[in-house]
Amino acid sequence: MSRKHPIIAITGSSGAGTTTVKRAFEHIFRREKIQPAVVEGDSFHRYDRAEMKKAIAASDPLRPISHFGPESNLFDKLEELFRTYSETGSGKVRLYLHNDEEAKPYNQTSGTFTPWRDIEPGTDLLFYEGLHGGVVTESVDVARWVDLLIGVVPIVNLEWIQKIHRDCAERGYSPEAVVDTILRRMYDYVHYITPQFSRTHVNFQRVPVVDTSNPFIARDIPTPDESLVVIRFREAKRVDFPYLLAMIHDSFMSRPNTIVVPGGKMGFAMELILTPLIHEMITHKK
Numbered sequence: 001m002s003r004k005h006p007i008i009a010i011t012g013s014s015g016a017g018t019t020t021v022k023r024a025f026e027h028i029f030r031r032e033k034i035q036p037a038v039v040e041g042d043s044f045h046r047y048d049r050a051e052m053k054k055a056i057a058a059s060d061p062l063r064p065i066s067h068f069g070p071e072s073n074l075f076d077k078l079e080e081l082f083r084t085y086s087e088t089g090s091g092k093v094r095l096y097l098h099n100d101e102e103a104k105p106y107n108q109t110s111g112t113f114t115p116w117r118d119i120e121p122g123t124d125l126l127f128y129e130g131l132h133g134g135v136v137t138e139s140v141d142v143a144r145w146v147d148l149l150i151g152v153v154p155i156v157n158l159e160w161i162q163k164i165h166r167d168c169a170e171r172g173y174s175p176e177a178v179v180d181t182i183l184r185r186m187y188d189y190v191h192y193i194t195p196q197f198s199r200t201h202v203n204f205q206r207v208p209v210v211d212t213s214n215p216f217i218a219r220d221i222p223t224p225d226e227s228l229v230v231i232r233f234r235e236a237k238r239v240d241f242p243y244l245l246a247m248i249h250d251s252f253m254s255r256p257n258t259i260v261v262p263g264g265k266m267g268f269a270m271e272l273i274l275t276p277l278i279h280e281m282i283t284h285k286k
Protein backbone atom coordinates (compact mmCIF):
# COMPACT_ATOMS: atom_id res chain seq x y z
CA MET A 1 0.00 0.00 0.00
CA SER A 2 1.22 3.50 -0.75
CA ARG A 3 0.09 6.98 0.21
CA LYS A 4 2.03 8.59 -2.63
CA HIS A 5 0.86 6.20 -5.38
CA PRO A 6 -2.48 4.68 -4.23
CA ILE A 7 -4.17 1.71 -5.90
CA ILE A 8 -7.92 1.07 -6.21
CA ALA A 9 -9.12 -2.34 -7.39
CA ILE A 10 -12.60 -3.56 -8.31
CA THR A 11 -12.84 -7.33 -8.22
CA GLY A 12 -15.69 -9.57 -9.31
CA SER A 13 -16.24 -12.62 -11.49
CA SER A 14 -17.26 -12.61 -15.13
CA GLY A 15 -20.80 -11.24 -15.45
CA ALA A 16 -20.85 -9.85 -11.91
CA GLY A 17 -21.47 -6.26 -12.98
CA THR A 18 -18.14 -4.61 -12.18
CA THR A 19 -18.84 -2.19 -15.05
CA THR A 20 -21.48 -0.42 -12.92
CA VAL A 21 -18.90 0.28 -10.24
CA LYS A 22 -16.35 1.32 -12.85
CA ARG A 23 -18.83 3.89 -14.18
CA ALA A 24 -19.36 5.31 -10.68
CA PHE A 25 -15.60 5.72 -10.31
CA GLU A 26 -15.38 7.43 -13.71
CA HIS A 27 -17.94 9.99 -12.54
CA ILE A 28 -15.92 10.63 -9.37
CA PHE A 29 -12.62 10.91 -11.25
CA ARG A 30 -14.07 13.38 -13.75
CA ARG A 31 -15.78 15.46 -11.07
CA GLU A 32 -12.71 15.54 -8.82
CA LYS A 33 -10.26 16.02 -11.73
CA ILE A 34 -8.34 12.85 -10.90
CA GLN A 35 -6.14 11.25 -13.59
CA PRO A 36 -6.10 7.45 -13.13
CA ALA A 37 -3.92 4.81 -14.76
CA VAL A 38 -6.63 2.36 -15.86
CA VAL A 39 -5.77 -1.36 -15.92
CA GLU A 40 -8.07 -4.11 -17.21
CA GLY A 41 -7.76 -7.50 -15.56
CA ASP A 42 -8.10 -9.34 -18.89
CA SER A 43 -4.72 -7.94 -19.94
CA PHE A 44 -3.07 -10.22 -17.35
CA HIS A 45 -4.41 -13.45 -18.82
CA ARG A 46 -1.59 -15.81 -19.79
CA TYR A 47 -3.03 -16.88 -23.15
CA ASP A 48 -4.65 -15.09 -26.07
CA ARG A 49 -8.00 -16.40 -27.32
CA ALA A 50 -6.62 -19.04 -29.70
CA GLU A 51 -4.01 -20.23 -27.20
CA MET A 52 -6.62 -20.48 -24.44
CA LYS A 53 -8.81 -22.79 -26.52
CA LYS A 54 -5.84 -25.09 -27.06
CA ALA A 55 -4.88 -24.96 -23.37
CA ILE A 56 -8.41 -25.87 -22.29
CA ALA A 57 -8.51 -28.79 -24.71
CA ALA A 58 -5.16 -30.06 -23.41
CA SER A 59 -5.99 -29.69 -19.71
CA ASP A 60 -7.22 -32.43 -17.38
CA PRO A 61 -11.01 -32.88 -17.84
CA LEU A 62 -11.33 -33.50 -14.10
CA ARG A 63 -9.52 -30.23 -13.32
CA PRO A 64 -9.76 -28.05 -16.44
CA ILE A 65 -8.06 -24.68 -16.47
CA SER A 66 -10.10 -21.50 -16.62
CA HIS A 67 -9.69 -17.73 -16.69
CA PHE A 68 -10.40 -17.76 -12.94
CA GLY A 69 -7.35 -19.81 -11.95
CA PRO A 70 -3.57 -19.39 -11.73
CA GLU A 71 -2.69 -21.63 -14.69
CA SER A 72 -4.12 -19.16 -17.19
CA ASN A 73 -3.21 -15.86 -15.50
CA LEU A 74 -0.04 -13.89 -14.83
CA PHE A 75 -0.63 -13.34 -11.11
CA ASP A 76 3.07 -12.65 -10.59
CA LYS A 77 3.08 -9.87 -13.18
CA LEU A 78 -0.08 -8.35 -11.68
CA GLU A 79 1.51 -8.27 -8.23
CA GLU A 80 4.69 -6.84 -9.77
CA LEU A 81 2.65 -4.04 -11.38
CA PHE A 82 0.91 -3.17 -8.11
CA ARG A 83 4.17 -3.26 -6.16
CA THR A 84 6.05 -1.18 -8.75
CA TYR A 85 3.27 1.37 -9.07
CA SER A 86 2.96 1.76 -5.31
CA GLU A 87 6.71 2.44 -5.12
CA THR A 88 7.31 4.50 -8.29
CA GLY A 89 3.98 5.48 -9.87
CA SER A 90 4.77 3.40 -12.96
CA GLY A 91 4.76 -0.19 -14.18
CA LYS A 92 4.24 -2.47 -17.19
CA VAL A 93 0.75 -2.77 -18.72
CA ARG A 94 -0.87 -3.96 -21.94
CA LEU A 95 -4.35 -4.31 -23.43
CA TYR A 96 -6.44 -7.35 -24.33
CA LEU A 97 -8.35 -6.64 -27.54
CA HIS A 98 -11.79 -8.17 -27.06
CA ASN A 99 -13.29 -7.45 -30.49
CA ASP A 100 -12.52 -6.15 -33.99
CA GLU A 101 -13.38 -2.58 -33.02
CA GLU A 102 -10.77 -2.57 -30.24
CA ALA A 103 -8.22 -4.38 -32.42
CA LYS A 104 -8.47 -2.17 -35.52
CA PRO A 105 -6.35 0.79 -34.26
CA TYR A 106 -3.52 -1.64 -33.46
CA ASN A 107 -3.72 -3.55 -36.77
CA GLN A 108 -4.22 -6.75 -34.80
CA THR A 109 -6.89 -9.42 -34.67
CA SER A 110 -9.39 -9.63 -31.82
CA GLY A 111 -8.52 -11.89 -28.91
CA THR A 112 -4.85 -10.82 -28.84
CA PHE A 113 -2.70 -8.61 -26.60
CA THR A 114 -0.92 -5.36 -27.38
CA PRO A 115 2.80 -5.16 -26.50
CA TRP A 116 3.77 -4.33 -22.92
CA ARG A 117 4.40 -0.63 -22.25
CA ASP A 118 5.16 1.63 -19.30
CA ILE A 119 2.38 3.60 -17.60
CA GLU A 120 2.57 7.24 -18.59
CA PRO A 121 4.00 9.45 -15.80
CA GLY A 122 1.82 11.89 -13.86
CA THR A 123 -1.17 9.70 -12.92
CA ASP A 124 -2.84 10.27 -9.55
CA LEU A 125 -3.65 6.62 -8.82
CA LEU A 126 -3.92 3.18 -10.40
CA PHE A 127 -7.44 1.87 -11.07
CA TYR A 128 -7.81 -1.87 -11.72
CA GLU A 129 -11.03 -3.59 -12.78
CA GLY A 130 -11.12 -7.35 -13.26
CA LEU A 131 -11.20 -10.81 -11.75
CA HIS A 132 -8.20 -10.80 -9.41
CA GLY A 133 -7.70 -7.47 -7.67
CA GLY A 134 -7.58 -9.21 -4.30
CA VAL A 135 -6.18 -12.62 -5.19
CA VAL A 136 -3.80 -14.44 -2.84
CA THR A 137 -2.02 -17.74 -3.51
CA GLU A 138 0.91 -19.56 -1.89
CA SER A 139 3.36 -17.52 -3.98
CA VAL A 140 1.48 -14.29 -4.78
CA ASP A 141 -0.30 -11.67 -2.68
CA VAL A 142 -1.92 -9.07 -4.92
CA ALA A 143 -4.29 -7.80 -2.21
CA ARG A 144 -1.50 -6.50 0.05
CA TRP A 145 -0.71 -3.65 -2.35
CA VAL A 146 -4.31 -2.38 -2.76
CA ASP A 147 -5.38 0.72 -0.81
CA LEU A 148 -9.10 0.40 -1.62
CA LEU A 149 -10.47 -3.01 -2.65
CA ILE A 150 -14.10 -3.11 -3.85
CA GLY A 151 -16.02 -6.36 -4.33
CA VAL A 152 -18.95 -6.67 -6.74
CA VAL A 153 -20.84 -9.80 -5.78
CA PRO A 154 -24.38 -10.45 -7.00
CA ILE A 155 -25.86 -13.63 -5.57
CA VAL A 156 -24.68 -16.50 -7.70
CA ASN A 157 -27.95 -17.18 -9.57
CA LEU A 158 -28.13 -13.54 -10.64
CA GLU A 159 -24.45 -13.61 -11.63
CA TRP A 160 -25.12 -16.60 -13.88
CA ILE A 161 -28.19 -14.97 -15.45
CA GLN A 162 -26.16 -11.84 -16.24
CA LYS A 163 -23.30 -13.89 -17.70
CA ILE A 164 -25.57 -16.06 -19.88
CA HIS A 165 -27.39 -13.04 -21.28
CA ARG A 166 -24.18 -11.05 -21.85
CA ASP A 167 -22.21 -13.83 -23.53
CA CYS A 168 -25.12 -14.79 -25.78
CA ALA A 169 -25.99 -11.21 -26.78
CA GLU A 170 -22.51 -9.66 -27.03
CA ARG A 171 -20.23 -12.59 -27.85
CA GLY A 172 -22.49 -14.85 -29.87
CA TYR A 173 -22.23 -17.90 -27.61
CA SER A 174 -25.03 -20.43 -27.23
CA PRO A 175 -26.63 -20.84 -23.78
CA GLU A 176 -25.23 -24.38 -23.65
CA ALA A 177 -21.69 -23.13 -24.27
CA VAL A 178 -22.00 -20.55 -21.48
CA VAL A 179 -23.27 -23.20 -19.04
CA ASP A 180 -20.29 -25.42 -19.95
CA THR A 181 -17.98 -22.49 -19.15
CA ILE A 182 -19.67 -21.94 -15.78
CA LEU A 183 -19.21 -25.61 -14.88
CA ARG A 184 -15.60 -25.70 -16.07
CA ARG A 185 -14.75 -22.66 -13.93
CA MET A 186 -16.39 -23.88 -10.73
CA TYR A 187 -13.26 -25.16 -8.96
CA ASP A 188 -11.36 -21.94 -9.65
CA TYR A 189 -14.41 -19.85 -8.75
CA VAL A 190 -14.55 -21.43 -5.29
CA HIS A 191 -10.78 -21.30 -4.64
CA TYR A 192 -9.64 -18.05 -6.31
CA ILE A 193 -12.65 -15.74 -6.82
CA THR A 194 -14.85 -15.96 -3.73
CA PRO A 195 -12.02 -15.78 -1.13
CA GLN A 196 -11.23 -12.26 -2.36
CA PHE A 197 -14.50 -10.94 -0.96
CA SER A 198 -13.30 -11.60 2.57
CA ARG A 199 -10.39 -9.21 1.90
CA THR A 200 -12.36 -6.31 0.41
CA HIS A 201 -12.90 -2.96 2.14
CA VAL A 202 -16.44 -2.66 0.71
CA ASN A 203 -18.70 -5.26 -0.95
CA PHE A 204 -21.70 -4.44 -3.13
CA GLN A 205 -24.01 -7.45 -3.49
CA ARG A 206 -27.13 -7.19 -5.63
CA VAL A 207 -29.98 -9.43 -4.48
CA PRO A 208 -33.06 -9.81 -6.72
CA VAL A 209 -36.54 -9.76 -5.21
CA VAL A 210 -37.97 -11.80 -8.07
CA ASP A 211 -37.67 -15.54 -8.68
CA THR A 212 -34.22 -16.52 -10.02
CA SER A 213 -34.34 -20.11 -8.81
CA ASN A 214 -33.50 -21.51 -12.28
CA PRO A 215 -31.00 -19.09 -13.84
CA PHE A 216 -30.52 -21.30 -16.90
CA ILE A 217 -34.01 -20.64 -18.27
CA ALA A 218 -34.44 -17.01 -17.16
CA ARG A 219 -35.59 -14.86 -20.07
CA ASP A 220 -34.73 -11.53 -18.50
CA ILE A 221 -32.15 -10.07 -16.15
CA PRO A 222 -33.87 -8.67 -13.05
CA THR A 223 -33.87 -4.87 -13.28
CA PRO A 224 -32.33 -2.61 -10.62
CA ASP A 225 -35.85 -1.82 -9.36
CA GLU A 226 -36.41 -5.57 -8.89
CA SER A 227 -33.47 -5.90 -6.52
CA LEU A 228 -31.79 -4.68 -3.35
CA VAL A 229 -28.09 -3.96 -2.85
CA VAL A 230 -26.40 -5.21 0.31
CA ILE A 231 -23.32 -3.10 1.12
CA ARG A 232 -20.89 -4.50 3.67
CA PHE A 233 -17.99 -2.47 5.14
CA ARG A 234 -14.91 -4.05 6.66
CA GLU A 235 -14.31 -1.04 8.92
CA ALA A 236 -17.72 0.17 10.09
CA LYS A 237 -16.23 2.81 12.41
CA ARG A 238 -15.11 4.86 9.40
CA VAL A 239 -18.62 4.99 7.87
CA ASP A 240 -21.22 7.70 8.59
CA PHE A 241 -24.27 5.42 8.54
CA PRO A 242 -26.76 8.09 9.75
CA TYR A 243 -25.73 10.27 6.80
CA LEU A 244 -26.15 7.42 4.30
CA LEU A 245 -29.56 6.46 5.74
CA ALA A 246 -30.70 10.08 5.49
CA MET A 247 -29.44 10.50 1.93
CA ILE A 248 -30.62 7.17 0.45
CA HIS A 249 -34.40 6.85 0.63
CA ASP A 250 -35.74 3.46 1.81
CA SER A 251 -32.30 2.27 2.95
CA PHE A 252 -31.88 0.41 6.23
CA MET A 253 -29.23 -1.29 8.38
CA SER A 254 -29.27 -5.08 8.47
CA ARG A 255 -26.11 -5.50 10.58
CA PRO A 256 -23.77 -3.08 12.38
CA ASN A 257 -21.47 -3.03 9.33
CA THR A 258 -24.09 -3.47 6.59
CA ILE A 259 -26.55 -1.15 4.88
CA VAL A 260 -29.22 -2.23 2.37
CA VAL A 261 -30.33 0.14 -0.38
CA PRO A 262 -32.86 -0.11 -3.25
CA GLY A 263 -31.30 -1.49 -6.41
CA GLY A 264 -32.11 1.64 -8.38
CA LYS A 265 -29.99 3.65 -5.93
CA MET A 266 -26.86 1.54 -6.37
CA GLY A 267 -24.91 4.05 -8.46
CA PHE A 268 -25.90 6.93 -6.18
CA ALA A 269 -24.92 4.94 -3.08
CA MET A 270 -21.56 4.07 -4.61
CA GLU A 271 -20.73 7.71 -5.26
CA LEU A 272 -21.79 8.74 -1.74
CA ILE A 273 -19.68 6.00 -0.19
CA LEU A 274 -16.63 6.09 -2.44
CA THR A 275 -16.13 9.85 -2.92
CA PRO A 276 -14.94 10.54 0.67
CA LEU A 277 -12.67 7.47 0.57
CA ILE A 278 -11.01 8.75 -2.60
CA HIS A 279 -10.79 12.27 -1.13
CA GLU A 280 -8.92 10.78 1.83
CA MET A 281 -6.52 8.97 -0.53
CA ILE A 282 -5.72 12.08 -2.55
CA THR A 283 -5.30 14.16 0.61
CA HIS A 284 -2.78 11.66 1.99
CA LYS A 285 -1.04 11.55 -1.40
CA LYS A 286 -0.55 15.32 -1.38
